[in-house]
Amino acid sequence: MPDVVLDVDAVDLVREQRTLLDDVSLTVRRGEHWALIGPNGAGKSTLLSLFGAVTHPTRGTVHVLGRQLGRVDMRDLRRDIGFVNPRHPLRSDLSVEEIVLTGATGTIEPLPRWAPTDDERHRAQQLMKMLGVDVVTSAHWLTMSQGERGRTLIARVLMHDPPLLLLDEPSTGLDVAAREQLLTTLDGLRETLPDTSTVMVTHHFEELPRTTTHAALIRGGRIMASGPVDEVLTTPQVSECFDHPIRVERTNGRWAATAG
Numbered sequence: 001m002p003d004v005v006l007d008v009d010a011v012d013l014v015r016e017q018r019t020l021l022d023d024v025s026l027t028v029r030r031g032e033h034w035a036l037i038g039p040n041g042a043g044k045s046t047l048l049s050l051f052g053a054v055t056h057p058t059r060g061t062v063h064v065l066g067r068q069l070g071r072v073d074m075r076d077l078r079r080d081i082g083f084v085n086p087r088h089p090l091r092s093d094l095s096v097e098e099i100v101l102t103g104a105t106g107t108i109e110p111l112p113r114w115a116p117t118d119d120e121r122h123r124a125q126q127l128m129k130m131l132g133v134d135v136v137t138s139a140h141w142l143t144m145s146q147g148e149r150g151r152t153l154i155a156r157v158l159m160h161d162p163p164l165l166l167l168d169e170p171s172t173g174l175d176v177a178a179r180e181q182l183l184t185t186l187d188g189l190r191e192t193l194p195d196t197s198t199v200m201v202t203h204h205f206e207e208l209p210r211t212t213t214h215a216a217l218i219r220g221g222r223i224m225a226s227g228p229v230d231e232v233l234t235t236p237q238v239s240e241c242f243d244h245p246i247r248v249e250r251t252n253g254r255w256a257a258t259a260g
């Protein structure tokens with residue numbers, strides 16, 4: 001596995017004559033856990049879609065897992081990336097296990113005539129246990145809670161041991177207990193899989209796992225600050241990013257932000 005997992009160099013992304021990303025450069029290394037933070041419309045999800053090989057840059061270069069976007073088959077590359085999208089476009093009312101098993105084929109719906117091997121079934125069971133969704137095996141997609149969906153989707157992407165895990169606001173819609181469970185799970189996952197790198201988009205500082213190592217503050221499509229988390233998530237930098245006085249505090253490894 002390459003030491004540099006993501007390498008974004010001088011990237012602009014323009015859509016419908018709007019510059020969504022403006023001269024963005026960022027490097028993520030193996031084992032690092034990044035948070036992308038910024039106000040609504042800053043470009044966080046757009047940046048994550050570049051990391052996930054979903055979109056191409058208009059200018060500049062993006063290397064994901066050592067492969068340059070635009071020069072490789074994006075579908076091949078996507079198979080190595082665990083992208084947890086809260087808007088997972090699943091239409092069928094699959095069970096938890098069926099959803100987790102779609103991670104083995106890298107598809108949204110189960111492939112026709114495909115059947116899991118014993119190993120794949122075993123792995124799915126292990127991951128369901130690890131994510132705490134083994135107890136809701138009778139649950140089906142259309143009636144699952146947000147928390148169950150989120151944890152099921154994380155188990156799904158781990159089916160193929162992705163070296164890169166991308167999480168777009170994984171705590172959205174979770175109650176406080178479900179959020180805390182998810183954060184504990186993510187902290188545990190990072191210990192169990194030390195070579196995996198993660199990038200998480202969030203609006204809320206209390207949603208950051210303790211194991212976050214780096215952060216980038218984004219505003220108006222530009223990266224205002226990036227680097228080791230404690231150097232980036234400071235009161236002056238966060239206040240500037242959100243254009244509002246915000247006091248940032250870290251206690252027992254967790255962050256809180258209040259009106260300054």
Ligand SMILES: Nc1ncnc2c1ncn2[C@@H]1O[C@H](COP(=O)(O)OP(=O)(O)OP(=O)(O)O)[C@@H](O)[C@H]1O
Nearest residue numbers: 015016018020038039040041042043044045046047
């Ligand atoms: N295909 C597109 N064409 C034009 N504008 C787009 C397109 N996709 C996104 N945008 C715009 O780009 C800006 C950045 O969107 P993005 O979803 O990346 O922001 P975000 O930081 O994730 O925001 P939020 O916190 O609200 O989820 C927004 O103003 C959005 O309306």
